[in-house]
Amino acid sequence: MQLVFASNNKNKILEIQSMLPETIKILSLEDIGCIEDIPETAATLEGNAILKANYVTDKYGYDCFADDTGLEVESLNGEPGVYSARYAGEQRNAEDNMNKLLEALSDQTNRKAQFKTVIALNINGKQHLFTGIASGTITLEKAGNQGFGYDPIFQPEEYEETFAQLALEIKNKISHRGKATQQLIHFLKEQN
Ligand code: IMP
Secondary structure: OEEEEOOOOHHHHHHHHHOOOOOOEEEOOHHHOOOOOOOOOOOOHHHHHHHHHHHHHHHHOOOEEEEEEEEEEHHHOOOEEOOHHHOOOOOOOHHHHHHHHHHHOOOOOOOEEEEEEEEEEEEOOEEEEEEEEEEEEEOOOOOOOOOOOOHHHEEEOOOOOOHHHOOHHHHHHHOHHHHHHHHHHHHHHHHO
């Protein structure tokens, strides 16, 4: 079985390939000659994951999956959500994004937040959605230097550390993306 992962992130592609049986071959966008930017213009994470997966299936004819992730902060009505990457502007800078979020929560006592990953899979003419959630809180200040994005200010439930202070193997087990990916892998293994 050949399946496109609508991503150019080589680490993500290698990681998921290593978790699947060899009979399922994951192709990147580069592998299928898709070099253009795929529009991500939907107002929801689900919408963007679906847009990306459908683009590849409709235009290139492959079975495909795509993911989209956002950080949803309860007291900000779910913001930055689908706009997480460019919360502080089109420069998409992680430091700027974290500073803006810490500022927005400066006098907030409710600091609950969740990361959410949605994966849309198009396979054999059908679409399936998988969702992974990591619940936690936004810390008062940054801590740790591993990971990326909002990791230094996100403390997952039941941990004393931020994502940026946890070993990658631990983060992968409890993270939004890890949970959504495990569901996808379980589903694909059953199909295989
Ligand atoms: P993407 O959909 O995976 O590109 O994620 C969108 C944005 O959400 C990223 O640019 C980051 O700002 C944020 N994000 C996604 N996953 C994580 C994570 O695991 N830790 C911290 N930030 C994340």
